[in-house]
Amino acid sequence: MAEFLAYLIAGLATGAIYALAAIGFTLVWQTSQTINFAQGEFVMLPAILILAAVKLFGLPVWLAVIAGIAAFIALFGWGFKLVIVDPMIRHGVLPLAIATMALSIIMKEGAKDGFTAEAQRFPSLVPQETVSLLGISISLQHVAIIIVACLAIGALQWFVTQTKTGRQMQASAQNPNVALILGIPVAQMVMLTFLINAALAALASILISPIYLAKFSNGEVIGLFAFIAAIVGGFNQVRGALAGGLLVGVIDSLAAAYISTSYRLAVPLVLLVAIILVKPEGLFGRKEERGV
Amino acid sequence: MSASRVDGVLVTLIAGAAILWFAPAGMGRYGTYVLSLWLVTAVAVMGLNLTLGIAGLKSLAQAAFMGIGAYATALLTTKAGVGWFSAFAISGALCFAAGLLLGFPALRVKAHYLAFVTLAFSTLVWLVLRNEQWLTGGVFGISNIPRPVVFGVRTDNALPFHRFVVAVTLILALILWWLVRSPWGRAFLALRENPVRAASLGVNIRAYTLLAFAIGSAYAGFAGALYAPLVEFIDPSPFQLSASFFLLLMVVAGGSGYQLGPFVGALLGVVLPEWLRFTGGLYLIIFAAIVIGLLIACPQGVLGLIERGWTAIRRRPMVGNTPVKDAV
Numbered sequence: 297m298a299e300f301l302a303y304l305i306a307g308l309a310t311g312a313i314y315a316l317a318a319i320g321f322t323l324v325w326q327t328s329q330t331i332n333f334a335q336g337e338f339v340m341l342p343a344i345l346i347l348a349a350v351k352l353f354g355l356p357v358w359l360a361v362i363a364g365i366a367a368f369i370a371l372f373g374w375g376f377k378l379v380i381v382d383p384m385i386r387h388g389v390l391p392l393a394i395a396t397m398a399l400s401i402i403m404k405e406g407a408k409d410g411f412t413a414e415a416q417r418f419p420s421l422v423p424q425e426t427v428s429l430l431g432i433s434i435s436l437q438h439v440a441i442i443i444v445a446c447l448a449i450g451a452l453q454w455f456v457t458q459t460k461t462g463r464q465m466q467a468s469a470q471n472p473n474v475a476l477i478l479g480i481p482v483a484q485m486v487m488l489t490f491l492i493n494a495a496l497a498a499l500a501s502i503l504i505s506p507i508y509l510a511k512f513s514n515g516e517v518i519g520l521f522a523f524i525a526a527i528v529g530g531f532n533q534v535r536g537a538l539a540g541g542l543l544v545g546v547i548d549s550l551a552a553a554y555i556s557t558s559y560r561l562a563v564p565l566v567l568l569v570a571i572i573l574v575k576p577e578g579l580f581g582r583k584e585e586r587g588v
Numbered sequence: 589m590s591a592s593r594v595d596g597v598l599v600t601l602i603a604g605a606a607i608l609w610f611a612p613a614g615m616g617r618y619g620t621y622v623l624s625l626w627l628v629t630a631v632a633v634m635g636l637n638l639t640l641g642i643a644g645l646k647s648l649a650q651a652a653f654m655g656i657g658a659y660a661t662a663l664l665t666t667k668a669g670v671g672w673f674s675a676f677a678i679s680g681a682l683c684f685a686a687g688l689l690l691g692f693p694a695l696r697v698k699a700h701y702l703a704f705v706t707l708a709f710s711t712l713v714w715l716v717l718r719n720e721q722w723l724t725g726g727v728f729g730i731s732n733i734p735r736p737v738v739f740g741v742r743t744d745n746a747l748p749f750h751r752f753v754v755a756v757t758l759i760l761a762l763i764l765w766w767l768v769r770s771p772w773g774r775a776f777l778a779l780r781e782n783p784v785r786a787a788s789l790g791v792n793i794r795a796y797t798l799l800a801f802a803i804g805s806a807y808a809g810f811a812g813a814l815y816a817p818l819v820e821f822i823d824p825s826p827f828q829l830s831a832s833f834f835l836l837l838m839v840v841a842g843g844s845g846y847q848l849g850p851f852v853g854a855l856l857g858v859v860l861p862e863w864l865r866f867t868g869g870l871y872l873i874i875f876a877a878i879v880i881g882l883l884i885a886c887p888q889g890v891l892g893l894i895e896r897g898w899t900a901i902r903r904r905p906m907v908g909n910t911p912v913k914d915a916v
Binding site: 389393 | 644646715829837
């Protein structure tokens, strides 16, 4: 039982990170019909940028974190929207989806050739210790990840539902034409979702890299889990993406512990196919609803 | 869709095959190998072109299907002693069946669900290839894959095997050329251009999309069956997810929906790196950047660009310039 709870907490921690990636993915999909196949690479790259700032420019870690995140949001929030999404969306959803695949190759190869192909240690926010609580050994890192991710998602939820800008963002996602007539700056709201997506990805990157090490190829698995989380939770639901992320993280952790470490990736796949067969709109999705 | 255009594709295919039959003269073993690899890749891209360019579906498992074909052929010819031709047929059939099994649940819902199901399938195939050592040899792969004997002629050397690849590629391209013109092919096109209208005309959308995906996957199996004896040693690495992305980019680069697009796309993906050796590992980045540039400027790819240029030269107004209508 103690062992089970330890795996559960580890699963919730990685699940919270998948949820961050899945929420960003869902937001961008809602406001601009962009299926971002580079989402995994979006989570891989910020850690690499931060390490590059430390190793190549000799910045102190705290400054490198700020500079790396700022550079990433500028390049892959603002720049991504401006350079790739805007010129491509007029050709339709399919060319844009394929362009994001090309982008994922560029990001991955760029990280490999521009920095290093080796896995790099990444500084952790909290000491890598375990504490014992009621006979369960709990990693402080996992607890910190869960708390930080929940705070971030809570703040996002508050922003989207309680502030004027957040509600304008929702309106722009649900019905851009009406939003425009009501005087909402729709283009700015769409840009805002891209910036939020980049910020969430950067946060996920900082949280996951101390555990998985920073490596150019990390994006594949993270991306796969984020997509599965988004679909399992309901493709157009933020709370669905949250629940989907946590669920996929826990299932992955338990599968690795009790089924097979070499086939842990296969279990979420089975879940995905089962969801598509049984409840294609996702666990929390409703077909007609399109709330942020 | 005039008669001269229809012949254009056919004439190019046959003339191209004739040129490639004699092309490797003086190119050496490696040059011949690169040419063969181009054609093998083109076969996989042809299949994906049917799935994406003609049926409008995103499949992210083409390299995985190619892996299934390559491993099936390698295992059957090295361990079971089956002849290459039977192995080739079995490889295609396996991928066709896998395509049906995978496409059936995914296409019940929405077309873009297929992208995620195939994405997951890619990872699963890679896991099996890497982990089931007793069958696939794991990361050590399978070596000493024999080359086929055709009508009593051994194709062990580079040149005879290249000619064999040319012949098989031509046959597969001709089958697809015929298929797109057949009533089935017309239904595929109708479905991509206007699914609602196609449905109202009595086209069973789900059955046809599923069929297009399964045939496209079978072509990846055929490509794998050619790939295994070409390289004579296979391991899981060329069948990863990123390879599937790369094949998809080749479809788009060549011209999605154009019959000759796969050959152009595979040329950019396979032969161009040989000329860009001086850039070192940056080739993939250059290729991906070219594709993004192409998608922004001309989503119809290189062939679309050429067609656009050609139309401009002839000063004809561009009417109904969707690729398939013109190329077919």
